[in-house]
Amino acid sequence: MKILTCPVNGPRPVSEFVYGGEVRPMPDPANTSDFDWADYVFNRSGIPGVKVEWWYHLASGTWFLAERDTVADRVLRTWLPGEEHP
């Protein structure tokens, strides 16, 4: 089973985590067309590659960010939101 390293709790099997999807910055709702808003809400960057994703460690209730290669399933680094990208 895949290992993911929680920045607080250390390396754990992926079954201890909940996947939160790719980090997607929200456009300013007030200054975005309907079309672009729908694009934000529904569309995803479905192509494979290295992505920054949300992950949640269930037992401790910790959200963190992970940079992951979605083809090789390789986690390059993890960090807490708001902290320096290591």
Add this chain to the structure above:
Amino acid sequence: MSAPSAAPGRLPPVSGEWIDRSRTIDFRFEGVAYQGFAGDVPSAALWAAGVRTLGRSFKYHRPRGLLSFANHDVNALIQWGARLNLRADVEPLEPGMDLTAVNTFGGVQGDRARVLDLLGAFLPVGFYYKAFHRPRALFPFWERFFRRVTGLGRLDFRAPRLHTPKRYDFADVLVVGAGPSGMAAAVAAGRAGARVVLVDENARIGGSLGWQRGGDTASLERLRALEADLAALPNVSVRPGTLAAGWYADHWIALVDAVRMTKLRARATIVAGGAFEQPAVFRNNDLPGVMLASAAQRLVHRYAVKPMDRAVVLTANADGYRAALDLLAAGVSVGPIVDLRAEGESSGLSERVKQVGIQVLRGHCVLEARGRDGRLCEVTICPWDGQGNASTAAPQKVACDGLVMSTGWAPAAALLYQAGAKMGFDERRQQFVPAALPEGVFAAGRVNGVFTLDNKLADGERAGLEAARLLGFDAPAPRSVAPDLDAASHPWPIVDHPAGRNFVDFDEDLQVKDFLNAAAEGFDNIELLKRFSTVGMGPSQGKHSNMNAIRLLARIRGASPGEVGTTTARPFFHPVPLSHLAGRGFSPRRETPLHSRHAGLGAVWMQAGPWLRPDHYAVPGKRKSENVREEARAVRTGVGLIDVGTLGKIELYGPDAGAFLERVYTGKFANLKVGMTRYAVMLDESGVVIDDGVVARLAEQHFYFTTTTTGAAVVYRELQRWNAQWNLDIGIVNATGPFAAMNLAGPKSRAVLRAITSLDLSNEAFPYLGVRQAEVAGVPARVMRVGFVGELGYEIHVPAHQAGHLWDALMQEGAAHDIRPFGVEAQRLLRLEKGHIIIGQDTDGLTHPDEAGLEWAVKMDKPFFVGQRSVDIVRRRGLRQKLAGFRLDAASAAVAPKECHLVIRDGRIAGRVTSVAFSEVVGAHVGLAFLDPDLSAEGTPFFIRADGGTMVQARVVALPFYDPAGDRQKISG
């Protein structure tokens, strides 16, 4: 006790044998009694007893004997009671075993289905695609026929579920395969200080050191020395009888033994699983008596069974010569050695066999084997050109009861493939070998293309040291290992024969022509070939067939085996029982602290996610509907008590708490007064209603709110995530488990509560929708005046450890007022009468707030809330449906519609009932339904199609059905 000599094939004691001659085991096979020893396997004991037909093949039901003795003798699958598809070549013999061969019709000897062997000409590769569909009406007949003849073992439907506990385990280095290279690897890594686990699927370690002796005892001595080295290393755990069934990401390996699966997390993996000996392909190469040389050697050295009396050896490498010497040492009359190579064997073995008088025929092949009574009796030997063409002018017929084949090997590389290794075909060695290995994965020994014993040991040590160094252990730099130059595999161990029956895949009964024909039909790539012909799809997963299939396809395409490539080797390496995978089968469940009280009151449970909630409380002699109605009546006229502790509960603290709530809910909360509560609706970003609850403000900077039962975990999680982005100054605490909650409801609820609290319960001091913190029955409580069920009511939240005490106090005080506990079903009815929706029942995965009649709770004049922008878009798009209340016209209430019955207008679907129940207080069936917007106006009649197609007329009515002025929730007293 009958003498062991009852088994004529049993040899005198063989050094290193696995059997314990002091413990005999009685067993039966196909109704006949036999005897073996502890440490035996059925195939060995039966072979010793002279049994040659151990099973029948899958397609043609041909008799089959031993092939590999390496856990891919799939034609000798046996059944013992409920245990099906046991492999007779590896299953430990147990006292009392009553075995039968699988999938025979009338027993393995007289199998009536053997007639299929005569019909072979009608059954070409993929024959089932080519017939039986015309005429169409006959297909079900053919299908029934196929389902009768197909399949292997038979399930016993009375067999109980086995709970086999699984384990987790951890190691620095896992070594798979405890042959010479694996043992050497484990010793090297272990000496460097690594925590090593060494596994081998065989009952004992040693691999080829144990069975491939070449007629002397040197290898056995090497084995004992390595065993001693391992025993001296406490950090090396040696586990025979343990299969590495699959390699998964990050060195997560399924280790399967007789009793359980262990999930091992390693930091590095060394695959030293050796190689599978591959059959030569010639006519009747499946006759019992024809076997791989390694099988014969295992039979001799592990089980002390004489494989045959007179053996011909078909070979193309040194291993065949060693086998000849081993057989000779076991008293078998050996000869000739038929060497496919024109040049013959170049090592000293050639001289050794000459010395013992074994004839060698270089540049010859076996054209065909002939059998009598289902066993080998003769082989035909011809000179050949090494390319498949035999010179049949002067065939030499040799009478024999055994033919051992050693013409090639295929790497046991399944785990390497699973780990992502790239394998390349080495023309010189005629074998696929690792070309690129992922980090932390190593290969050693035969799987790495290394064959001679010294090299295998050196290669193992190299892998062990490399793994240890990678992990940071202090280990010397490994020496490089000189590659073996001789090919152990012949490039074309295949002799065609016009009459066929030259088998490539023994699992699936595939012959050479099947491959030619499949390729001719366009299935000329290895994956398509596999799918069309089913080569490698049988229980042995191609262990003895894939390599020859690749060679065949390569020749057909004029390519090299490397260009043809291999198919993907997916888990499992050998099949794994469901019970091992399932383990104990954990099913976590949650209980509110009041669970046992509900049980004591006769609760009938319903499942709500991980919770069991009381659906209603059974009163003996009454039907569910009566109980539900009475529970509801108690709430309407007296007092009831329901456990609502499964609701999600969240504490929210901090200066920005109000602002946070305004962002995540559709309503306004910054202006909520301390001591008051407000209904709250949550949307997702597409504007769909996903949750609701009640927000209570306990202090300026302290809110406490509820979520739905099923939404609890997700809502808490998502709120945490939002704030990870917004960084508002708040603290969020999940209080779902720590707080118990119960709703005391009904006109007499105040009287009950008043008896156990000093809190001023008057309307003035504690109005409807108010929240107070006070002691109730001595327990610190948060009390909310809520109206979900439409009566005066108090939702009381208390620390979970004290919930039972409070419940008891309420029930005790309530007794005088005939208090009744009520369940989810009564609550559903009561809230329906009040027109309150249940998210998930009266909404679905696409419901927008306006459709559910929640527009009043959506405050668009806020700067932002989740889903706001989407609500804006959807509102401009216009309503597609509308949730409305309805009641049935009294006359048609005899056939009551059910939830999810459809609203039909002019033959089209115009809506759906989401909730419906008979309401005693209304005196009619009432419900909620999604309707076309133009049907949703008050007074509009419409039809619901109920069970049996009965159309039931209903009419839209205003919500709520009960107490529209809301007086009941506010009654004073």
Add this chain to the structure above:
Amino acid sequence: MPYQLLRFALSAKHPEAPMFRAPERLRDSYDAVIIGAGGHGLASAYYLARDHGMTRVAVLERGYIGGGNTGRNTTIIRSNYLTPEGVAFYDESVRLWQDLSQDFDLNLFYSTRGHFTLAHTDSAVRTMRWRAEVNKHLGVDSELVGPEAVKEAAPQIDLSCGGHAPILGALYHAPGAIARHDAVAWGYGRGASQRGVEIHQRTEVTGIDVQRGKVRGVQTSRGYVSTPRVLSAVAGFTPRVCHMVGLRTPLYIHPLQAMVTEPQKPWLDPILVSGSLHVYVSQSARGELVMGASLDPYELHSTRSTLDFTEGLAAHMLDMFPFLSHARVNRQWAGMADMTPDFAPIMGTTGVEGFYLDAGWGTWGFKATPVSGKTMSWTVANGRDHDLIKPFNLSRFSRYELTGEKGAASVGH
């Protein structure tokens, strides 16, 4: 012995022509290029040639015929969907399926076994009733049945499911069927090839040439071909192909895994599906139990296997069938499912003229193979969406007109 097999015994040479022509080279131009030689792509090619006379068509495949999800799914065919548009679409598919073996003169082993979707909770029972009502309304054979009907069809089942997920009822769909998945691709491929369509295996599309909003051609690993029409039928690879034309989609790719046991003597007649236990299972004509579960929990463009999948599925299988303890799992595998937010496909025209999408097939694509081919070929030939697929156009998301197929997947109290 059926007469079709006699010729094999009577003929010295294997009396079968190649199923697919293997054209040596790519032409410079085609009337249409179909990316992906899976069931959907080949079906589209087949009907383009057969029904619309369009034969200057190339099917480009980076791997081999039927090597993607066509050959990796668990072969369940049914039409008991939730939305009227879904039901109409899949019902047409089932009709086509039933004639396919005859159409192809290739036995697909289309086997009508009956399909039970088990309900273990009260809210699941409601959803099953909803589906049954919509199905019946549209003439699809589907009904809500009690646990006793499940027991009758699969007498070996433990209705309590180990005590923690009792079966309260089921949606029964008599036409539910299974078929030999690979053969479907071969049948369509053979039919298309016989009609002149070129199938190029090991030919990867690396770019799509779009000029002024119109498709002009495709760049491949074997050179450029010009074409005014490109149909993408590549399941898990759809986001990559869409990226080539600058289209954004809601698709997200998660692996979907499956596994089979060793063959056993057949005992399980119907197809059983349990949402609560995350199990679907049927028994193949070879006697193997073919089993699947839910999607993997995170995005991954890989067909790797996981052990936890087999563990969870095995435990739930034993909940239903405790006597399977000794049955062994032979093999597991995975496919890449292209999921949509509303669990309905994305089909038809797009914002790029000449670029057509047949995607979003998530976990439900195999059963739609014939009807997808029918409707997509019509759409490509006519340049506008076939009526049956209008609800599935990509533009529904920007219009907030999602289909309701996910409705039933909503949470309940």
Add this chain to the structure above:
Amino acid sequence: MRASPLRHVLAPLHPRLEVLHGMPVALHLRDEQPGWAGVLGVCDLSFLPRMGLKGPGAAAWLAERDIPVPAVPNRWEPLPGGGLVARLARSEFLVEDGFPGGPVTGLAAQLQVGPGVYPVPRQDCALALTGSALTELLVQTCNVDFVAQDAAARVVTLTSMVGVSVTVLRLPADGRHVVRLWCDGTMGPYLWETLTGIAGELGGGPVGLDSAFPDRSA
């Protein structure tokens, strides 16, 4: 009166009860065997007073009250009298009294919602696992390598055990094997039944407080 989340699953085991810290505690179970605690005992410690707090100011708040604060996340410190302070994640703490009592009641009374300090309600199911077969139970239930953990480092592990989120730590108990375990009280009965079931297979079982901690009053 407080009640353990395990009250009703303990009741059929015929506990000899005594009220400690306001909760009836099973000192001894009628059917427990004398050796169980030494092999693998599962003991309910839900009665121990405990409190939780979190927030950016939580560490300082504790330090101001002379409570030892673990310097890094997922470590714990002992309190005089046998209690402990565990740092869960970065800014959340669990404080639990020892058998004779400790600071919890006093601290809880002082804990108001303040800047950066928020109370966390703790109504846990708290367990102790004891005995020589402890490691075997852990490897059958939890995918964390506890053997590799240095007991002296006082590690706190937040993980999943048989499907339940748990907080785990090993007590350095003079040659005895003792693991402490906390989980949400609503998961307690399931966790208890599962662990005692496994303990039974391994030669142990549920035990009362007197068996698990015979010298607790010393």
